[in-house]
Amino acid sequence: MIKELKQASEQLQAGQASQxxxxxxxxxxxxxxxxxxxxxxVEPKAAAETLVKAFNKKQLSQFMKALQTTAKTFDASRSGDxxxxxxxxGRGISRER
Numbered sequence: 001m002i003k004e005l006k007q008a009s010e011q012l013q014a015g016q017a018s019q020x021x022x023x024x025x026x027x028x029x030x031x032x033x034x035x036x037x038x039x040x041x042v043e044p045k046a047a048a049e050t051l052v053k054a055f056n057k058k059q060l061s062q063f064m065k066a067l068q069t070t071a072k073t074f075d076a077s078r079s080g081d082x083x084x085x086x087x088x089x090g091r092g093i094s095r096e097r
Contacts, residue, residue, distance in 0.1 A: 001026060001029075004022070004023055004026060008020045038050055038051075038054045051063065
């Protein structure tokens, strides 16, 4: 990464700014950065506040549509824990009856 920054700095000083581009490796690091992820508390109001802070209006609209679609197709007869992401067994969302 330092080598890449040095090369970019040299290109910038040489007036070749249009030729500067991040490597695939640097792009991969940026794509997996913590700034691209959020952690939700399993409490509806707190989760909603986190999402409103993390998403812009367009993203919120897309999220709401996806949530509605998913909720409609979810098997309502299921009970117990529902796995969320990569949660360990027994640590998913519990639905109360």
